[in-house]
Amino acid sequence: MVSIDNFGISFNETKILEDITFDVKAGEIVTILGASGCGKTTILRSIAGLQKEHEGYICIGDVCVSSKEIYKKDREVGYIFQDYALFPHLNVEENIAFALFKLSKSEKTKRVNELLEQFNLTEHKTKQIHQLSGGQQQRVAIARALANNPKILLLDEPFSNLDAMLRYKTKIWLKDIIKQLNLSAILVTHDKKEALSISDKIGIINDKKLIQFDSAKNIFDKPANLYVANFLCEINKLPNIYLKTLNLEIQENKVCIVKIDKCKLSKEKNDFLVEILDISFCGDYYELIVQLKQSKDTLLIKMNNIEDFKISDFVYLHINKQDLMIIDK
Incomplete structure (x- = not known):
């Protein structure tokens, strides 16, 4: 569903990433791990179309949406930011509806009500964002990201603002949703336990390159080098x-x-x-x-x-x- 081929990016004269290549199948959760500042979030932003200038190709399905030659603004992508990026001046249903500007009023209302029910938010629909708990805010962010029925879900440290128990419950809940909807999901996190428990595959970035990309079990049992072993294992x-x-x-x-x-x-x-x-x-x-x-x-x-x-x-x-x-x- 998502194919990244020979991806690279520089800021000014500084090379951040080079020769990054991996695929994410439908229904598959891939986690990108690496030290802070290694370019993990930059990959998500490029897939979403928020970062335009890069080398290589980003394809969704059979369509190339991003390269030096091609840039398509409209992409079937949902993005969940680390801080949720909800609008404080809009209530819950207005935040979810924000992504549905292309629909008619009746279609928008129907879709918002479906999402409110699916994410157990119906009783909170008129509340302002500051009136919600961290877990409720996250559910609003996920509902908004899925409002347009994307094929790809991008998650940037989605559980970092939750306490340990809520983090665990939300992780399992979100994993089930991704599998039910057959989405391609790419997660960025610094938490190795979180990555191992939720991911079908894991990619490790070091020194600008993807140094290992494999199933969670294989990459844990058979690290390619000392950096991977130190990163994932004790x-x-x-x-x-x-x-x-x-x-x-x-x-x-x-x-x-x-x-x-x-x-x-x-x-x-x-x-x-x-x-x-x-x-x-x-x-x-x-x-x-x-x-x-x-x-x-x-x-x-x-x-x-x-x-x-x-x-x-x-x-x-x-x-x-x-x-x-x-x-x-």
Whole structure:
């Protein structure tokens, strides 16, 4: 439904993005992840037609809507902004109706009433925006974005203003709507847990390029390089002294990592003696900072049960060889 091909963009003489290529199928949710300022929102704005100047092609279905040669203003796109971008001088039904200026009065009223009912907003339709909760404001923003039956839904940090429980409920609710309506959805977020839980596919941007694009599970289980692994997972980079003990040799451009929950501590002796530097209680688990006695490298360990461990104790590090991953630096 949406195809981005060799997309690139510069502001003045500064290159922001280059050679970005990916597709989003109908009914598919794709999340774009990357550090702040890497160009994630710029991609959304370009798809929506808010950012005109760029390299490459943006196609919706079989139609190229944006390139150096072509620019189509009208696009079947709904956009949900981070701050919702609702009009404070209009009430709920007027905000939703704003996107329906091409319809007749009767058609507009019918469509607005459908959306008010669908999003459980009927009893709030005459309220001003400041009278709504954050979750209600978000539902108004989503209803307005879907008013014209778009094929593509663009979401820029859509849950960032919600508390944890409302964030979770709204995420599941919105995911169901996207699937029911068979939309192509592109989400920008900085929350890796949110991205993994809602996405069919994830794209990671670093140093101007899309360095990995894959299913949420594949990109988590098989990160392409150390940047992706650090971005999506909690990992330890294992020092060379550990690898030598395991008779593992890796190339200079590779690194060996392990997820922190795959690292265990016990008093059962092996070759890897560590000192516990810190213990933090995190609710349903503990985080421990330990230092390898042989190399002075520090590692982060996550454990549900820390037995009778104390800070300054010497214990032993245990990692199953099959849990190690060798990836590009």
